[in-house]
Amino acid sequence: MSLQDKTVRKVAYCAMLAAVAMIFSYVEVLIPIDLGIPGAKLGIANLVTVVGLYFLEPGEVLLIAAARIFLSGFMFGSGMSLVYSLAGGAASLAAMVLCKKIKGLSVIGVSMAGGIFHNAGQLVAAILVVKDLRLSFYGPVLLLFGTLTGVLIGIASKKVLLVVRVEGQKITENRWI
Amino acid sequence: MERKDRMLGAAAVAAALLLMFLMDVCSAARGYVPADGAGWNVRICADGEVWGIWPLDQDREVGVRTEDGWNKVCIRDGSVYMEEADCPDGYCVRQGHIQSGLDTIVCLPHKLVVEIVDRGDGQQEEGADVIAR
Numbered sequence: 001m002s003l004q005d006k007t008v009r010k011v012a013y014c015a016m017l018a019a020v021a022m023i024f025s026y027v028e029v030l031i032p033i034d035l036g037i038p039g040a041k042l043g044i045a046n047l048v049t050v051v052g053l054y055f056l057e058p059g060e061v062l063l064i065a066a067a068r069i070f071l072s073g074f075m076f077g078s079g080m081s082l083v084y085s086l087a088g089g090a091a092s093l094a095a096m097v098l099c100k101k102i103k104g105l106s107v108i109g110v111s112m113a114g115g116i117f118h119n120a121g122q123l124v125a126a127i128l129v130v131k132d133l134r135l136s137f138y139g140p141v142l143l144l145f146g147t148l149t150g151v152l153i154g155i156a157s158k159k160v161l162l163v164v165r166v167e168g169q170k171i172t173e174n175r176w177i
Numbered sequence: 178m179e180r181k182d183r184m185l186g187a188a189a190v191a192a193a194l195l196l197m198f199l200m201d202v203c204s205a206a207r208g209y210v211p212a213d214g215a216g217w218n219v220r221i222c223a224d225g226e227v228w229g230i231w232p233l234d235q236d237r238e239v240g241v242r243t244e245d246g247w248n249k250v251c252i253r254d255g256s257v258y259m260e261e262a263d264c265p266d267g268y269c270v271r272q273g274h275i276q277s278g279l280d281t282i283v284c285l286p287h288k289l290v291v292e293i294v295d296r297g298d299g300q301q302e303e304g305a306d307v308i309a310r
């Protein structure tokens with residue numbers, strides 16, 4: 001396969017994943033998981049980021065996540081929601097890229113770290129926006145919730161990664177997830 | 178799930194539970210709020226600034242209009258809740274009643290925080306542009 005073909009494929013993968021992530025974001029807008037905790041949501045779109053991390057470069061995953069956050073922020077978001085999504089997305093992606101380097105941590109552990117840091121990033125953004133440190137009292141609940149959603153997204157990602165084929169080859173054939 | 182995954186999960190859950198316990202200790206150290214709210218105040222902050230302070234043991238409705246939007250806070254029977262708001266998410270209304278010394282109601286879109294504070298934290302009523310019934 002020529003270099004040009006490879007680039008075309010990469011672009012196609014990125015566009016496809018960004019589109020899937022957009023649909024997930026929209027599904028989440030349609031069925032909001034309401035816990036009465038500001039900022040807590042399931043983050044189904046994060047599934048795409050987790051899956052992407054296992055067969056694309058970190059930079060490409062960043063591109064997909066950024067495209068998804070900006071597009072869904074403009075389309076379904078309101079007011080400051082883009083700021084929270086960006087803070088959560090950036091913290092989550094950074095944590096997952098780092099955790100993926102840790103030997104022995106599977107896709108479920110990586111996704112768990114993503115869930116935790118997603119909520120942490122959003123909480124920090126919220127504290128900065130309302131300028132009230134008291135919001136940190138939501139920390140423990142958000143930490144628990146982030147762990148739980150991280151595990152759920154991780155399990156789903158693992159199921160996806162086990163069946164997905166890239167260029168006719170299963171992802172799990174040449175790497176451990 | 179691998180061993181390290183379980184370790185990470187266990188550490189996160191343990192940290193959350195420990196923090197919750199510490200918050201309870203903190204709350205107890207500040208003293209419990211009696212059922213009728215006597216001796217405690219409700220403080221509303223908008224965009225980091227104190228908007229107003231009212232006694233928790235006196236029923237009233239407070240309308241808060243800022244450049245971000247409109248909220249109606251209700252103080253009733255020693256507890257506080259957000260009765261109405263025109264924010265896009267409506268989380269603040271669904272958060273329900275709060276009545277302990279560490280609880281807050283947050284309206285993120287309107288940058289509004291409603292909290293229960295010790296009466297020593299602020300005595301004066303400095304609510305401007307307030308509808309109190």
Ligand SMILES: [Zn+2]
Pocket residue numbers: 262264266267268269270283284285286287
């Ligand atoms: Zn609100």
